[in-house]
Amino acid sequence: MNDYPIHVGSMLFTLVDPNPGHEKEYNRWYERDHFYAGCMIGPWMFAGSRWVAPRALKDMRITDGSGEVSQAGNGSFLAVYWVLDGHDEEHWKWAGDQVHWLYTNDRGFAERTHRHTILADVGWAAYRDGDPVPLELALDHGYAGIGVVAMDRADGMSEDELHAFLRDTAMPEMMAGSPVAIGSTWKPRQRDEITSNSPMDLGSGTGTEARTLQIFFCDEQPDGCWDSFASYVDAVNGSGLASVCWAGPFYKTVVGTDTYIDQL
Numbered sequence: 061m062n063d064y065p066i067h068v069g070s071m072l073f074t075l076v077d078p079n080p081g082h083e084k085e086y087n088r089w090y091e092r093d094h095f096y097a098g099c100m101i102g103p104w105m106f107a108g109s110r111w112v113a114p115r116a117l118k119d120m121r122i123t124d125g126s127g128e129v130s131q132a133g134n135g136s137f138l139a140v141y142w143v144l145d146g147h148d149e150e151h152w153k154w155a156g157d158q159v160h161w162l163y164t165n166d167r168g169f170a171e172r173t174h175r176h177t178i179l180a181d182v183g184w185a186a187y188r189d190g191d192p193v194p195l196e197l198a199l200d201h202g203y204a205g206i207g208v209v210a211m212d213r214a215d216g217m218s219e220d221e222l223h224a225f226l227r228d229t230a231m232p233e234m235m236a237g238s239p240v241a242i243g244s245t246w247k248p249r250q251r252d253e254i255t256s257n258s259p260m261d262l263g264s265g266t267g268t269e270a271r272t273l274q275i276f277f278c279d280e281q282p283d284g285c286w287d288s289f290a291s292y293v294d295a296v297n298g299s300g301l302a303s304v305c306w307a308g309p310f311y312k313t314v315v316g317t318d319t320y321i322d323q324l
Contacts, residue, residue: 066106067182068196069145071246072099072155073273074177075135082171083321087137089169091315095139098162102154104147109199111138111206111310114323120286121308122293129306135175136324138208138310140275142199145182152179180246180273186227187242188235195244198277203241205282205311206275207289211302213270222272222301230299234292239280246273272302282309 078086091110100108113136121129129135143151162168185195193201213222223245231243248271278285286309293304311320 064194064196066196067145068107068142070143070148070152070179070181070249072141072143072177072179073138073246074140075129075138075175076177077134077136077173077175077324078321079171079173083324084318086169086172087318087321090137090139091313093167094162094169097167098159099139099141099155102151102158104144104151105141106144107196107199108139108141110313110315111140112136112313112320112324113138113308113310114320116323117283117309117311120283121306122290122304123306124303126305129176129308133324135308137313138206140199142196148181178273179249181249183223183245183247183272184227185242185244186231186235188238188240192241193277195242198242198244201277203277203312204280205278205309207240207278207282207286207307207309209274209276209289209293209296209304209307211272211274211296211304212268213272213302214300217301219272225299225301226272226274226296230292230295233295234288235276238288239278239282239285240276240288241279242277244275244277246275247271248273281311 076090095108095110099105115133118133118135123129182195211222213219226245234240235243250269276282276289282289289307289309293307296302296304313319
């Protein structure tokens with residue numbers, strides 16, 4: 061695969077619930093205003109997409125019972141955005157200023173609750189295919205769904221040890237011959253001056269320095285292959301290297317529609 065000069069450096073991962081009774085209004089505000097005004101028009105952000113977990117998918121989550129994502133029914137809409145490598149800080153500074161400007165000018169949305177909103181730096185990606193869709197194109201490719209896995213390293217285990225196990229053993233076993241085309245690995249950033257000064261509560265914390273976050277992109281809707289994710293979680297937990305705190309599937313939203321808002 062050619063190494064073109066466009067590389068993702070970091071991402072925004074924002075998992076939110078509309079407050080009951082405001083689902084349609086929230087969906088349209090986010091898709092038709094905030095997706096662009098709060099994110100995509102900013103410098104060096106080059107891709108974004110939205111994903112949704114209807115209640116049937118929420119009920120499939122695997123959790124250790126901690127954090128807001130583990131609570132029944134929480135975490136409906138997930139938006140994910142890529143920022144160009146080498147220009148991350150310029151974008152996040154713009155984003156911090158922009159969200160305050162939007163709220164000051166009545167462009168926020170009060171009837172929503174952030175469950176887990178973080179920034180994360182890219183680590184690496186693993187691919188099922190020899191000539192794959194690169195991670196940089198994943199948000200635009202049209203994948204039917206994603207699976208998210210968050211894990212914490214065991215005491216005394218290094219990040220290199222964990223990532224070697226994931227890259228060389230657990231992920232190849234999970235992805236071979238499956239609908240899972242890409243597995244991306246990320247390092248959540250601790251709260252900083254920008255994220256600590258948000259005009260809204262960002263939900264559960266980023267985790268400690270031991271946290272690894274993964275997003276898997278699926279050719280098919282992920283509930284059809286969730287058994288593979290469950291086996292992957294068992295492999296991670298059984299390795300002694302890390303424990304999974306939560307894992308969950310999401311469908312791609314149907315842009316321009318209110319599909320799924322009556323199923324949250």
